[in-house]
Amino acid sequence: MNHSFHPDRRRISIFGSTGSIGKSTLDVLAHLGGINAFEVPAITGMGNVDLLAAQARTCGARFAVTANPDRYGDLKHALSGSGIEVGAGPQALVEAGSRPADLIMAGIVGIAGLAPTLAAARTGADIALANKECLVSAGDLFTAAIAAGGGKLLPVDSEHNAIFQVLETDQRHAVERIILTASGGPFRTFTRAQMEDVTPQTAAAHPNWSMGVKISIDSASMFNKALEMIEARHLFDMQPHEIEVIIHPQSVIHSMVGYSDGSILAQLGAPDMRTAIGYAITHPRRANLPVRRLDLAALARLDFMAPDETLFPALRLARVAMQRGGLQGAVLNGAKEAVLEAFIAGRIRFLAMADVVESVMDAMAGLAPAYAIEDVFAADREARRRATELMDGTR
Numbered sequence: 001m002n003h004s005f006h007p008d009r010r011r012i013s014i015f016g017s018t019g020s021i022g023k024s025t026l027d028v029l030a031h032l033g034g035i036n037a038f039e040v041p042a043i044t045g046m047g048n049v050d051l052l053a054a055q056a057r058t059c060g061a062r063f064a065v066t067a068n069p070d071r072y073g074d075l076k077h078a079l080s081g082s083g084i085e086v087g088a089g090p091q092a093l094v095e096a097g098s099r100p101a102d103l104i105m106a107g108i109v110g111i112a113g114l115a116p117t118l119a120a121a122r123t124g125a126d127i128a129l130a131n132k133e134c135l136v137s138a139g140d141l142f143t144a145a146i147a148a149g150g151g152k153l154l155p156v157d158s159e160h161n162a163i164f165q166v167l168e169t170d171q172r173h174a175v176e177r178i179i180l181t182a183s184g185g186p187f188r189t190f191t192r193a194q195m196e197d198v199t200p201q202t203a204a205a206h207p208n209w210s211m212g213v214k215i216s217i218d219s220a221s222m223f224n225k226a227l228e229m230i231e232a233r234h235l236f237d238m239q240p241h242e243i244e245v246i247i248h249p250q251s252v253i254h255s256m257v258g259y260s261d262g263s264i265l266a267q268l269g270a271p272d273m274r275t276a277i278g279y280a281i282t283h284p285r286r287a288n289l290p291v292r293r294l295d296l297a298a299l300a301r302l303d304f305m306a307p308d309e310t311l312f313p314a315l316r317l318a319r320v321a322m323q324r325g326g327l328q329g330a331v332l333n334g335a336k337e338a339v340l341e342a343f344i345a346g347r348i349r350f351l352a353m354a355d356v357v358e359s360v361m362d363a364m365a366g367l368a369p370a371y372a373i374e375d376v377f378a379a380d381r382e383a384r385r386r387a388t389e390l391m392d393g394t395r
Contacts, residue, residue: 011039012281013096013125015116016107017055018045021130021156021273025105026055028278031290035060042096044108044116047071053078063099065092067112094119103281105156106131109214110337111380114138115373121145128280130156132227137330138376139234140369154280155235159228161276162254162267163236171259178238179256179264180228181248182307185220188247192311198350200343214340221353222307223336226318230329233322240322245315247305252294270294313354317361327367327379334383335360342391360386 012029016022022045029038043061045052049071056064056079065087066075072088079086087095090112097104097119104120105128106113113131118138121127122145129135134142146153155161159180167175186205187195203220204213218224222245229243254276256266269275270292278289309316314336321328339353348356360383370376 009037009039011041011100011102012105013040013042013099013101013103013120014059014105014107015042015044015093015096015113015120016046016105016109016130017043018048018051019107019109021105021107021277022055024273025107025277025281026059028274028281028289029059032278032281032287041099041101044093044096049075049078053082056084057082063087063096065096067093067108090115098123101125103128103154105277105280106134107156111137111333111377114142114376118142118145118373121151122149124149124151126152126154128154128156128277132157132224132231133333135231135234135329136227136333137327137380138370138373139230139329141373141376143234152283153235154283155231156273156276156280157228157231158271158273158276159255160231160235161279163232163257165267165279166265167236167257168265174260175236175238175242175257176260177242177244177258178232178236179244179246179258180225180232181251181253181255182222182225182245183219183251184247184249184305184307185216185222187220187311188249188305190311192351195311195351196349200346203343203350213344217340217343218336221314221350222312223314223340223353225307225312226314226321227333227336229315229318230322230332240319243322245307247307249303250299250301252299252302268294313358317354317358320358320361324361324365326369327375328361328365330370330376330379331361331364331367331383332357334380335387338384338387339391342388348391356387356390359390 014022014025040059040061042063043056044065046067049066063085069089076086093116097116103126106117107130111133114133117134155164163178204216225245232243251271252268253266256264258264272291275291278287321332335357339356342348
């Protein structure tokens with residue numbers, strides 16, 4: 001039986017195609033009909049230009065961009081004779097975002113994904129958002145761009161996608177809370193004393209998900225969940241006290257919505273990002289996807305526990321950032337990136353990361369709201385600078 005979904009060759013651009021989200025997106029597109037069902041106006045990657053070129057040829061992309069301007073020649077050579085246009089650097093990323101498309105899979109990691117995704121939002125394209133910084137660092141700017149462009153914002157993070165699936169839009173008035181689930185990472189049963197001496201290697205060993213080193217460590221510290229709390233506020237127009245986090249080690253329930261009649265609706269599934277990606281691509285319909293089906297009898301049990309914020313202070317910092325508003329999300333994220341890099345390099349201990357981030361947030365609490373993307377970038381740079389100075393013991 002042919003389960004391919006054929007939306008009349010929908011135009012889908014893929015930002016960050018060489019990363020895990022991008023690879024899974026291309027896998028889903030191939031399963032749903034490939035070049036017979038989809039056009040790819042633009043595809044972007046970073047340093048792996050050989051993979052980017054191979055992907056561009058396979059999916060029939062019209063424009064291929066490497067974010068690294070030094071790799072332009074390599075990408076040009078790899079795509080020689082293909083007829084695919086080539087670009088490199090930040091401006092080329094923005095150009096990719098500006099090209100007409102029906103949907104953008106926004107999977108560029110970090111603040112580098114903000115400008116091209118904002119450009120895409122302004123065109124009116126639907127945005128399948130897997131980049132946290134668009135909402136964490138520039139939530140007000142980004143949601144305003146979505147509204148002005150007229151496109152839909154479709155969350156791809158598994159937690160937000162789960163909420164999107166079970167949040168009944170005609171019952172929005174009855175939503176009391178949203179509950180983000182967290183695996184707890186490798187340290188959910190650790191004491192504070194045990195966490196004092198964890199290494200980047202142990203922090204990167206996520207028990208459920210296959211992710212990059214930085215994302216895995218963010219999961220272990222729960223900074224990723226802190227960012228997701230801020231994202232949820234912008235995505236679903238929730239107040240800080242209406243956003244909860246619960247540790248759920250099995251990662252089967254991806255998140256939940258609580259309603260005023262006492263009901264809690266949950267979305268369950270195997271830990272496979274292709275489910276969320278496929279739902280965003282085919283929304284409002286569902287497609288047959290090649291993901292593992294849950295065997296609830298074999299699973300037997302689902303466990304939950306409250307997170308200990310003395311071990312995971314990032315959750316408290318997220319609420320502080322939401323309550324202060326303005327550029328505090330950008331400050332939190334910028335400082336977090338600086339301490340994460342320092343921890344990976346062995347320059348700071350695991351538990352000290354949150355202390356540095358909090359100090360930077362307090363020092364920059366009086367910033368005015370962002371009126372342009374340059375304000376976000378400036379706050380990000382300053383937060384990183386202050387965090388680095390604190391870690392170096394200088395002023």
